[in-house]
Amino acid sequence: MLKLFSRLHVFLYKATGGRIGGRFKAAPVLLLTTTGRKTGKRRTTPLLYGEDAGRYVVVASVGGAPKHPAWYLNLSGNAAAIIQAGGRKLAVNAKTAAPDERAHLWALMTRLYPGYDAYQAKTSREIPVVVLTPSAETGNAAGEKALAHSSRPLEKGSTRPGDLVDARAVVGPPLKKAAPLDRTRRSPSPQPLAVHGGRPAR
Numbered sequence: 001m002l003k004l005f006s007r008l009h010v011f012l013y014k015a016t017g018g019r020i021g022g023r024f025k026a027a028p029v030l031l032l033t034t035t036g037r038k039t040g041k042r043r044t045t046p047l048l049y050g051e052d053a054g055r056y057v058v059v060a061s062v063g064g065a066p067k068h069p070a071w072y073l074n075l076s077g078n079a080a081a082i083i084q085a086g087g088r089k090l091a092v093n094a095k096t097a098a099p100d101e102r103a104h105l106w107a108l109m110t111r112l113y114p115g116y117d118a119y120q121a122k123t124s125r126e127i128p129v130v131v132l133t134p135s136a137e138t139g140n141a142a143g144e145k146a147l148a149h150s151s152r153p154l155e156k157g158s159t160r161p162g163d164l165v166d167a168r169a170v171v172g173p174p175l176k177k178a179a180p181l182d183r184t185r186r187s188p189s190p191q192p193l194a195v196h197g198g199r200p201a202r
Contacts (some may be wrong), residue, residue, distance in 0.1 A: 006045065006046065009021045009046045010031060010044050010045075010046060013029070013031055013046060013084070014031070014084070017086060017087040018084070018085070018086035018087060021046065022086060024048055024113075025113065026112060026113070027048040027049070027050075027112040027113045028048070028049055028085070028086075028112075029046050029047065029048055029049070030046070030047060030049045030056065030058070030083050030084060030085040031044050031045070031046055031047075031083065031084040032044065032045050032046075032047050032058065032071055032081055032082075032083050032132075033045075033081060033082040033083070033084075034071050034074035034075055034078070034081050035074060035077070035078045035080075035081075036074055037073055037074050037076070037077035037078070043070065043071065043074060045069075045070075045071045047059075047071075048109075048112065048113055049085070049132075050105070050108045050109050050112050052104075052105060052108060052131075054134070055131050055132060055133050055134070056083060056085065056092065056131075056132040056134070057097075057105050057108060057109060057129060057130070057131055057132070058129075058130050058132065059106075059109050059116055059127060059128075059129055059130070060072040060127060060128040060129075060130060061116055061119040061120075061127050063119060063122075064118065064119030064120065064121075064122030064123045064127075065123065066123055066124070066125065067125075068125070068128065072128060072130065072154075075094045075130065075154040076154045077154075079093050079094045079095065079154045080092075080093060080094075081093075081094055081132065083132060090134040090135075091134070091135045092132040092133060092134050092135065093132070093133050093135060094130055094131070094132050094133075094154050095130070095131050095133070095154060096128050096129070096130055096131075096154060097128070097129040097130070097131055101131075102129050105129045105131070106129055109129065130154075
């Protein structure tokens with residue numbers, strides 16, 4: 001039943017650009033697409049998120065269950081992912097927040113959704129806080145390519161320059177400069193507004 005609800009949530013979110021399913025109480029919701037560590041298939045999960053210095057923050061709580069959620073385990077095998085936040089789609093690289101950063105980010109997330117404190121009290125595992133750093137804004141095709149060509153595992157509390165997806169590979173080569181305007185050419189004379197029955201055409 002939970003899987004069916006999640007699939008419906010994902011479908012409505014994608015169909016409406018987040019207008020339906022884009023919030024849960026006070027917290028915004030994004031879609032996280034990871035690569036299955038066993039199947040290699042794309043898996044999309046709706047998650048509450050916060051924002052911190054241009055990064056997206058999610059919590060691997062799964063309601064305080066004793067085991068980490070599947071999406072977190074997928075990121076442990078491949079840290080490259082795609083998120084959709086409202087109408088925006090971004091290629092991201094994931095890392096688990098280090099202990100010193102986790103305290104700050106945990107406070108951020110519990111302000112959005114206080115239930116996380118109850119989830120942590122319910123389980124003996126430390127619930128991971130995951131930071132998603134955008135590499136480039138992308139559409140479906142480019143995002144799928146970036147996801148397919150990266151297989152770096154989830155970093156724990158560190159980010160090296162090589163961990164991020166190369167933005168140039170996602171957005172393509174720079175745009176060519178436009179040719180200079182030829183000011184010697186005259187623009188055609190404006191045409192009079194067409195009139196039908198004494199009134200302007202609509």
